[in-house]
Amino acid sequence: MQRPDEYVVHGSRAGQMAQPRDLPAVDRLLREPVVQALLDEHGHTLVAGEARALLDALRPAVVEGTVPVADVAVSRLSDALEQRLQQRLQPRMRAVLNLTGTVIHTNLGRSLLAEPALQHMLAMMAGPNNLEYDLDSGARGDRDTIIEELLCTLTGAEAATVVNNNAAAVLLTLAALARGREVIVSRGELVEIGGAFRMPDVMESAGARLVEVGTTNRTHLHDYENAINERTALLMKVHTSNYAVQGFTKAVSEAELAGVARARGVPLATDLGSGSLVDLASYGLPREPLPQEMIAAGCDVVTFSGDKLLGGPQAGLIVGSREMVGRIRKFPMKRALRMSKLPLAALEATLMLYLRPERLARDLPTLRMLTRPEAQIRAQAQQLLAPVAQAVAPRFAVSVMALKGQIGSGSLPVDRLPSAGLALAPVQKKGAGRALDELATALRRLPLPVIGRIAEDRLLLDLRCLEDTDQLLHQLPLLQEALA
Numbered sequence: 001m002q003r004p005d006e007y008v009v010h011g012s013r014a015g016q017m018a019q020p021r022d023l024p025a026v027d028r029l030l031r032e033p034v035v036q037a038l039l040d041e042h043g044h045t046l047v048a049g050e051a052r053a054l055l056d057a058l059r060p061a062v063v064e065g066t067v068p069v070a071d072v073a074v075s076r077l078s079d080a081l082e083q084r085l086q087q088r089l090q091p092r093m094r095a096v097l098n099l100t101g102t103v104i105h106t107n108l109g110r111s112l113l114a115e116p117a118l119q120h121m122l123a124m125m126a127g128p129n130n131l132e133y134d135l136d137s138g139a140r141g142d143r144d145t146i147i148e149e150l151l152c153t154l155t156g157a158e159a160a161t162v163v164n165n166n167a168a169a170v171l172l173t174l175a176a177l178a179r180g181r182e183v184i185v186s187r188g189e190l191v192e193i194g195g196a197f198r199m200p201d202v203m204e205s206a207g208a209r210l211v212e213v214g215t216t217n218r219t220h221l222h223d224y225e226n227a228i229n230e231r232t233a234l235l236m237k238v239h240t241s242n243y244a245v246q247g248f249t250k251a252v253s254e255a256e257l258a259g260v261a262r263a264r265g266v267p268l269a270t271d272l273g274s275g276s277l278v279d280l281a282s283y284g285l286p287r288e289p290l291p292q293e294m295i296a297a298g299c300d301v302v303t304f305s306g307d308k309l310l311g312g313p314q315a316g317l318i319v320g321s322r323e324m325v326g327r328i329r330k331f332p333m334k335r336a337l338r339m340s341k342l343p344l345a346a347l348e349a350t351l352m353l354y355l356r357p358e359r360l361a362r363d364l365p366t367l368r369m370l371t372r373p374e375a376q377i378r379a380q381a382q383q384l385l386a387p388v389a390q391a392v393a394p395r396f397a398v399s400v401m402a403l404k405g406q407i408g409s410g411s412l413p414v415d416r417l418p419s420a421g422l423a424l425a426p427v428q429k430k431g432a433g434r435a436l437d438e439l440a441t442a443l444r445r446l447p448l449p450v451i452g453r454i455a456e457d458r459l460l461l462d463l464r465c466l467e468d469t470d471q472l473l474h475q476l477p478l479l480q481e482a483l484a
Helices: 026-030 033-042 044-064 074-088 115-125 145-155 166-178 199-205 221-227 254-264 291-297 322-330 333-337 341-353 357-363 365-370 374-392 432-444 476-483
Strands: 159-163 182-186 209-213 232-238 268-273 301-305 316-320 396-405 417-426 453-455 458-462
Touching: 026 033, 026 044, 026 074, 033 044, 033 074, 044 074, 115 341, 145 159, 145 291, 145 316, 145 341, 159 166, 159 322, 159 333, 166 182, 166 199, 166 232, 166 268, 166 301, 166 316, 166 322, 166 333, 182 199, 182 221, 199 209, 209 221, 221 254, 232 254, 254 268, 254 291, 268 291, 291 301, 291 316, 301 322, 316 322, 322 333, 341 357, 357 365, 374 396, 374 417, 374 476, 396 458, 417 432, 432 453, 432 458, 432 476
Parallel strands: 182 209, 182 232, 232 268, 268 301
Antiparallel strands: 159 316, 301 316, 396 417, 417 458, 453 458
């Protein structure tokens, strides 16, 4: 028998607007068979909370008389509750298809991890591991030993340590080696990168005093020499990876500056930012400075990223002399910035790939995508042309187009990667901007969101990073439905 405080919508009221009394109580909704199954799967706390939130969200519109009575039937509410739970349990971080043309895209997670890194990370996270345990002695160990020998082998450095990103590596280096003293930097290298990371601000945060030398476009060796005094703690070079100064320019190389540093007894540090471990020119790509070259040139400390050209997880790598890295490692701030076991496992497995350089372009996803032949990408675009055109017809016309991509994440900003892809243009010129926004939204709302870029009244899908064509093909029926 129905309780007086519960109300079940009667079929004779179909088409009428719901009244507040038509909303069932939470416990009535929880007794529905569909909801009972949800309770078994998810537990009472989550289901009851979402049921309460669902009814609370409906109540103002019901009071205003704008909700059809059928929409508050317990069967309809049960379905709505199930959808609400699905949405609530969907992770905010999701895999996407990066068809922007930027290979190492900061907003899309930067470098992809290689399969060995994924497998090693999973194995190490699934149970206890020797993160800080020496298996030989049975005593407490140091997590730096997991990657130090690898980094020293690959760069020629005497010592190495890692922190959670390159900004932290720069901050820690400055704090450990120059707190309360002066650091000399060329004015042309006072960079700002993404997230308002400014070198002068980092200096201040580290407790070091910035001494600028030279001018924006020209700095000479004597500028550094004249600035060194008893308060100087560090000479510093910063690789201008996210912009280029061209024309009447002059910069001092690390090799030149190392001679002055040694003669005056001042350590030299350089921040490479992206920090490739292989000569990209050997793969037909623009060249980036290498950490091993900086060590050979005489730098005492070199910092670089793990999740850019290196192709690993987010990390700040610090390599250099035993004395300088030792001071950095012992600095109290190091513990606050250290890497956790998860990215450390991924970094170890990624670095191991570099021990077999002949296989690197096959095994490392970032390098594999950067070196994909343009002809191969164009052939892929031709394969996709007809099915994509069918999915977006008749509102959009599709053509194969030669494109220019980029490496990304501040690496080689003026260089472009020849690529190919699909250009989707609205058939109707009137309202073209609105149509492109709608298309971009529909692509982002696919189960595996597709991220392209809009340029010159077209939505461009650069296929350089699409290694599995089926990932796009299988979603085209859903795109066609969304645009219908």
